[in-house]
Amino acid sequence: PRGATRDDDGVLTIGGVRVTDLAAQYGTPLFVYDEDDFRSRCADMQAAFGPYGRVHYASKAFLSAEIARWVAAEGLSLDVCSAGELAVAVHAGFPAERIALHGNNKSVSELAAALDAGIGHIVVDSIYEIDRLDELAGERGVVADVLVRVTPGVEAHTHEFISTAHDDQKFGFAITEAAGARDRSHYATAMDAVRRVFAADNLRLVGLHSHIGSQIFDLDGFEVAAHRVIGLLGDIVDEFGVEKTAQLEVVDLGGGLGISYLPDDDPLPTAEVAERLAEIVANESAALGLPTPLLAVEPGRAIAGPGGVTLYEVGTLKDVALDGGSTRRYVSVDGGMSDNIRAVLYDAEYDVRLASRVSDADGVLSRVVGKHCESGDIVVRDCWLHDDLTPGDLLVVGATGAYCYSMSSRYNLAQRPAVVAVRAGQSRLLLRRERIEDYLSLEAGVEATSE
Ligand code: LLP
Numbered sequence: 001p002r003g004a005t006r007d008d009d010g011v012l013t014i015g016g017v018r019v020t021d022l023a024a025q026y027g028t029p030l031f032v033y034d035e036d037d038f039r040s041r042c043a044d045m046q047a048a049f050g051p052y053g054r055v056h057y058a059s060k061a062f063l064s065a066e067i068a069r070w071v072a073a074e075g076l077s078l079d080v081c082s083a084g085e086l087a088v089a090v091h092a093g094f095p096a097e098r099i100a101l102h103g104n105n106k107s108v109s110e111l112a113a114a115l116d117a118g119i120g121h122i123v124v125d126s127i128y129e130i131d132r133l134d135e136l137a138g139e140r141g142v143v144a145d146v147l148v149r150v151t152p153g154v155e156a157h158t159h160e161f162i163s164t165a166h167d168d169q170k171f172g173f174a175i176t177e178a179a180g181a182r183d184r185s186h187y188a189t190a191m192d193a194v195r196r197v198f199a200a201d202n203l204r205l206v207g208l209h210s211h212i213g214s215q216i217f218d219l220d221g222f223e224v225a226a227h228r229v230i231g232l233l234g235d236i237v238d239e240f241g242v243e244k245t246a247q248l249e250v251v252d253l254g255g256g257l258g259i260s261y262l263p264d265d266d267p268l269p270t271a272e273v274a275e276r277l278a279e280i281v282a283n284e285s286a287a288l289g290l291p292t293p294l295l296a297v298e299p300g301r302a303i304a305g306p307g308g309v310t311l312y313e314v315g316t317l318k319d320v321a322l323d324g325g326s327t328r329r330y331v332s333v334d335g336g337m338s339d340n341i342r343a344v345l346y347d348a349e350y351d352v353r354l355a356s357r358v359s360d361a362d363g364v365l366s367r368v369v370g371k372h373c374e375s376g377d378i379v380v381r382d383c384w385l386h387d388d389l390t391p392g393d394l395l396v397v398g399a400t401g402a403y404c405y406s407m408s409s410r411y412n413l414a415q416r417p418a419v420v421a422v423r424a425g426q427s428r429l430l431l432r433r434e435r436i437e438d439y440l441s442l443e444a445g446v447e448a449t450s451e
Contacts, residue, residue: 001034001307001398003422010358012396015422019311019355022427023394026418028313029335031405033430035070035423037307038401042074048270049297050075052278056100058255058300059085061402062308064430066421068092077120079298083110090117100147104170111136121145123209123252125172127188130196130203137202146197147209147252150175150190152228154221156213158258161221172210175232190232191239198240205247207293208232211254214301219268219276225253226277230284233293242289251281252296259305261399262349267302301402308401310340310417311355312379314393315371329366331385333395336370337377338414340397340404344376352380356394359386368395372412405431413439 003015011018015034022030045055056077059068063080068089071078077098080086089099099119101110104126111133114122124130124146137144151167151174165176173190181187188196190208197205210225229251236245258267274295282292312333319327342348352368363384370377379397408416415434420427440448 001037001309002040003034003036004309006358012353012355012394014309015427016425017422017427019394019396022420022422023311023313023356025427026420026429027433028311028394029333029339029417030311031339031400031417031419032309032311032427033067033304033401033419033421034307035421038067038304039070039074041303041307042071042076044270045297045299045303046075048274049278049295052274052281053250053294054296056252056296056298057303058298059089060406061300061304062404062406063088064419065092066430067304068094072098077296079300083107083113086110086113086117086119096120102149108132108136115140115142115144121147121206121250123147123149124193124197125149127186127193127196130193130200134200134202143202143204145204145206147207147250148173148190148193148197148205149209149211150229150232152210152212152225154210154212154225154228156216156218156221156256158215158217161212161216161218161224163221163224175228191235194232194236195239198244207248207250207252207296209250209252209254211298212256214256215258216256217258217266217268219273222253222256222273222277223280226251226280227284229253230281230288233285233290234288237288237290245288246290249291249293250296251285251293252298253277255298255300255302257297257299257302259301259399259402262351270302303402305399305402308399308404310335310397310400310404312368312395312397314389314391314395316391317389326365329364329385329389331366331368331389331395332371333368333379334371335414335417336372336379337374337409338370338372338411339408339417340379340400341407341409342403343378343381345407347381350380350400351398352383352385353396353398354386354389354393355396359388361386361388363387364389368397372414410434410439 049055056079057071058079081102096118097120101114101122149172151172153164155162173193175190197203316332318330364387366385368380418433419431
């Protein structure tokens with residue numbers, strides 16, 4: 001986090017609060033969000049993209065009511081992709097007209113909840129959904145604004161991107177028509193979806209959407225996506241004319257801006273991304289005779305990731321012999337794959353440090369592991385931790401603000417950690433730690449036995 005330093009005793013402080021005090025007050029494992037960091041990243045995104053359009057915070061990265069309030073206060077919009085995320089946003093009083101709903105299989109009740117809440121728009125992802133939404137909007141006597149999600153044939157991850165004619169994945173409608181696929185009963189192109197929405201009485205097409213991947217350090221993939229989405233606008237102009245196409249006022253290029261997990265990671269400069277993409281959108285839409293659409297983006301990780309950390313307490317230490325005579329130290333902490341599945345799922349790498357004190361002891365090749373019942377339960381695969389590490393020390397794992405709590409589980413009936421925010425020397429609870437009683441309360445079949 002931007003607000004992390006060491007105090008005179010060598011204790012890590014975040015937002016002016018010592019991690020030892022946080023651990024004593026809230027217990028561990030603990031997610032800690034530096035409020036100034038989170039909000040300043042919202043503000044930076046807004047400063048970069050705001051002049052050209054809109055920034056939606058992708059709430060899947062991490063959402064709580066307080067987070068929704070920060071996002072609202074910084075002037076951003078919000079993406080949700082489930083009834084749960086929508087409910088938290090509504091609970092927080094997030095302005096409904098600034099909420100967008102995503103998903104490839106939104107349920108009827110999710111679509112209905114979105115319409116009833118009066119959210120800004122819904123990103124439609126299948127022909128079934130277009131028909132369902134039209135019907136639900138009709139029943140309510142409203143006209144729903146929609147974006148059509150398209151697959152621009154770009155797959156981007158970190159330093160590389162692949163450009164193809166088609167995406168072989170579940171989201172969106174392909175921009176390019178595939179020879180031979182037409183006779184399939186569930187085949188539809190982006191143009192088919194556009195025609196369907198235009199023909200629907202209770203839907204209004206307000207734009208196009210694409211999302212090419214996540215943790216991206218390479219601008220080229222976004223540029224290719226922008227060219228192809230505007231190319232589709234050109235096809236729409238050809239079929240429906242400039243005047244009708246001009247109602248598509250939004251080009252949303254999704255999320256995906258990468259962050260620094262390790263010191264060598266090199267995130268894209270947000271302002272340059274914004275300028276470059278805005279230039280493509282403006283020039284190419286002008287060439288079609290269209291007014292410049294708003295450029296929307298949906299960063300999740302780039303806003304929530306860097307300012308969140310996880311605090312763990314060291315429980316046990318074990319040196320294990322490796323082939324060749326060296327050893328590796330297994331440092332077990334009080335959480336693991338239930339609060340951070342990303343190392344296991346994506347081979348994600350994290351920076352881990354001793355947080356409760358400083359040490360000048362030598363580094364030892366170590367692996368930080370959790371407390372779950374499988375050997376793959378690894379938080380940090382390879383790291384150098386001080387030789388004098390001891391049970392009770394606190395470790396901090398950096399940049400866990402995105403996709404850690406939100407992807408957490410109750411594996412082994414672990415209790416989800418508490419989440420706190422820190423700012424100006426004060427801490428406050430955002431989400432309390434789960435209790436065993438929370439899941440006992442789900443038990444339907446067996447009455448509690450006393451004694
Ligand atoms: N918009 C859409 C439509 C998305 O599907 C996503 C992420 C985002 C925006 C936000 O992307 P971001 O800016 O955070 O990269 N669980 C994975 C990441 C999956 C992202 C899925 N969609 C992880 O932990 O790395």
